[in-house]
Amino acid sequence: MSAALLDARLVVDRGTFRLDVPLRVAPGEVVALLGPNGAGKTTALRALAGLHPLTSGHVTLGGVDLDRPASRGWVPTERRPIGVVFQDYLLFPHLSALDNVAFGPRRHGVDRRAARATARDWLDRVGLAGHAHRRPRQLSGGQAQRVALARALAVAPSLLLLDEPLAALDARTRLDTRAELHRHLSAHPGATVLVTHDPLDALALADRLVIVEGGRVVQEGDGPSVTARPRTDYVARLVGLNLYRGRAEDHGVRVAPELTLTVAERLDGEAFVAFRPAAVALHPSRPDGSPRNTWAGTVAGVQRHGDNVRVQVDGPIGVAADVTPAAAAQLRLIPGQRIWVAVKASETHAYPATG
Amino acid sequence: MSRVLDTAAPRRRGRVPAALLIPAGLGLLFLVLPLAGLVVRAPWTTLPQRLTEPGALTALRLSVQTATLATVLCLLLGVPLAWLLARVEFPGRRLVRALVTVPLVLPPVVGGVALLLVFGRRGLLGGWLDATFGVTLPFTTAGVVLAESFVAMPFLVIAVEGALRAADHRYEEAAATLGADRWTTFTHVTLPLVGPGLAAGAVLCWARALGEFGATITFAGNYPGRTQTMPLAVYLALETDLESAIVLSLVLLAVSVGILVALRDRWMAGP
Numbered sequence: 122m123s124a125a126l127l128d129a130r131l132v133v134d135r136g137t138f139r140l141d142v143p144l145r146v147a148p149g150e151v152v153a154l155l156g157p158n159g160a161g162k163t164t165a166l167r168a169l170a171g172l173h174p175l176t177s178g179h180v181t182l183g184g185v186d187l188d189r190p191a192s193r194g195w196v197p198t199e200r201r202p203i204g205v206v207f208q209d210y211l212l213f214p215h216l217s218a219l220d221n222v223a224f225g226p227r228r229h230g231v232d233r234r235a236a237r238a239t240a241r242d243w244l245d246r247v248g249l250a251g252h253a254h255r256r257p258r259q260l261s262g263g264q265a266q267r268v269a270l271a272r273a274l275a276v277a278p279s280l281l282l283l284d285e286p287l288a289a290l291d292a293r294t295r296l297d298t299r300a301e302l303h304r305h306l307s308a309h310p311g312a313t314v315l316v317t318h319d320p321l322d323a324l325a326l327a328d329r330l331v332i333v334e335g336g337r338v339v340q341e342g343d344g345p346s347v348t349a350r351p352r353t354d355y356v357a358r359l360v361g362l363n364l365y366r367g368r369a370e371d372h373g374v375r376v377a378p379e380l381t382l383t384v385a386e387r388l389d390g391e392a393f394v395a396f397r398p399a400a401v402a403l404h405p406s407r408p409d410g411s412p413r414n415t416w417a418g419t420v421a422g423v424q425r426h427g428d429n430v431r432v433q434v435d436g437p438i439g440v441a442a443d444v445t446p447a448a449a450a451q452l453r454l455i456p457g458q459r460i461w462v463a464v465k466a467s468e469t470h471a472y473p474a475t476g
Numbered sequence: 477m478s479r480v481l482d483t484a485a486p487r488r489r490g491r492v493p494a495a496l497l498i499p500a501g502l503g504l505l506f507l508v509l510p511l512a513g514l515v516v517r518a519p520w521t522t523l524p525q526r527l528t529e530p531g532a533l534t535a536l537r538l539s540v541q542t543a544t545l546a547t548v549l550c551l552l553l554g555v556p557l558a559w560l561l562a563r564v565e566f567p568g569r570r571l572v573r574a575l576v577t578v579p580l581v582l583p584p585v586v587g588g589v590a591l592l593l594v595f596g597r598r599g600l601l602g603g604w605l606d607a608t609f610g611v612t613l614p615f616t617t618a619g620v621v622l623a624e625s626f627v628a629m630p631f632l633v634i635a636v637e638g639a640l641r642a643a644d645h646r647y648e649e650a651a652a653t654l655g656a657d658r659w660t661t662f663t664h665v666t667l668p669l670v671g672p673g674l675a676a677g678a679v680l681c682w683a684r685a686l687g688e689f690g691a692t693i694t695f696a697g698n699y700p701g702r703t704q705t706m707p708l709a710v711y712l713a714l715e716t717d718l719e720s721a722i723v724l725s726l727v728l729l730a731v732s733v734g735i736l737v738a739l740r741d742r743w744m745a746g747p
Contacts, residue, residue: 172652199652211644211646
């Protein structure tokens with residue numbers, strides 16, 4: 122990784138909630154802060170923008186301290202080289218699309234004509250040249266999103282911040298806009314931080330994911346490594362895996378007092394075991410022979426899941442199993458029913474919990 | 477069964493009780509009858525001639541001028557005050573807000589007396605103004621403007637503060653991220669956003685200034701051409717020439733109705 126353009130440790134105390142997120146972003150890199158609602162993602166973004174002061178830590182952009190409480194360093198929002206795309210865009214309703222985009226350059230000392238030329242150029246780049254004189258209320262959601270992006274980029278920010286950039290769009294628009302947004306973010310030479318609770322947005326748009334839960338970073342890495350090796354239940358749920366933590370010894374990971382899962386990898390110490398719900402087999406009685414990971418549980422819930430049926434089974438460990446509708450019908454699954462669970466060792470994936 | 481239910485479903489929930497209907501009708505009559513009386517008793521044949529009498533015209537012109545100047549003064553001082561109350565956290569903000577609304581409930585005559593005590597020739601500031609700049613306010617046209625502003629400003633401040641509170645302050649944050657300082661944000665984003673509320677507040681303020689009587693007559697007196705505004709002229713005419721008073725009152729009534737019509741979307745939009 123090249124030298125970080127943005128180097129930050131965001132510490133914000135808000136009552137009983139404490140945000141503490143270290144964040145380094147290289148030039149041209151897109152980092153997604155991914156986490157559930159209330160994880161502190163938006164607070165982190167507001168701290169980067171200077172809309173919320175840090176309690177401690179620092180925000181350093183291109184070697185300049187924008188916020189460092191320890192040495193009383195503070196650059197107000199309007200003097201930070203940033204661009205922000207807000208969740209509901211916040212396009213000024215009294216200005217045309219063109220004047221919305223020209224607003225930033227004008228405030229940066231560019232004269233009216235040059236600012237409008239820049240704005241026209243940016244509207245052209247986001248494919249809205251023909252909508253320059255529309256008011257925000259005359260734009261569709263997708264168009265407003267693109268104007269908001271053009272407005273944020275028109276000041277050539279070193280740091281681009283996006284708060285749930287696609288959350289306000291319907292599913293169809295979202296797909297198109299996501300692809301287009303990806304193109305613009307890839308072309309942005311500065312650092313980009315985007316905040317989202319949607320793993321698909323994060324995976325599609327970002328080079329690196331930073332997973333935040335309860336104000337802390339719980340996992341960090343590129344898309345494939347995060348999805349293959351989840352480290353918290355939240356991430357496991359996002360990527361649709363069963364995840365357990367336990368103590369590994371040789372090929373066994375003890376995930377519950379009376380249950381040790383046999384895994385393909387040889388490990389020692391604290392470890393995670395992950396496997397797909399589709400790798401879980403359900404049997405009406407104790408299966409004979411091959412699968413070594415077998416335990417008895419009770420059916421806790423049955424739901425349609427895509428083409429399959431997802432069955433929640435309580436037991437020494439809670440597990441989600443995907444079975445075909447035919448199998449589900451044959452098993453006569455009803456909540457409270459006793460059932461046997463089996464997972465092949467070759468279908469599991471175990472990795473150390475530390476490092 | 478469903479047909480029966482349909483026809484039986486009451487369109488109205490029974491009759492309106494007479495105990496409510498009768499006082500309501502009386503209340504409406506009470507509000508409308510005096511205005512109707514004004515219109516009925518108006519000397520319609522001599523109306524144009526009376527309207528163009530020099531006295532009436534002078535009072536009308538003075539009223540419009542002073543009310544307009546008072547509105548400008550209220551805008552210059554009241555909008556920043558409203559912004560401060562709506563956007564800046566400071567100790568004693570609740571107290572300041574309460575103080576701003578005092579002229580709303582204060583009898584205007586008391587306001588006039590208070591103004592005299594401060595700006596009068598021997599008042600707290602008046603003496604100093606007289607000695608330093610040779611400026612005297614009581615019993616001058618400027619005094620009229622001052623008295624009207626004192627009474628009308630709370631209307632403007634309350635309307636604008638309400639509009640500011642209702643406006644989404646995140647637009648101001650968006651402006652800051654685009655490089656706008658607080659003053660530019662105020663002029664380029666905040667003011668346009670609260671434009672309709674500001675206009676309504678200004679009109680309300682102007683109407684209140686136009687009708688001002690108590691504070692004006694106490695602080696500025698009743699000199700035709702200098703401090704005699706329409707309401708003062710009406711009061712004076714009432715003792716000498718009833719028809720004249722009716723004509724002048726009609727003009728004020730017409731202005732009020734005009735303002736109501738202009739603001740009907742804002743103030744009269746019922747559910």
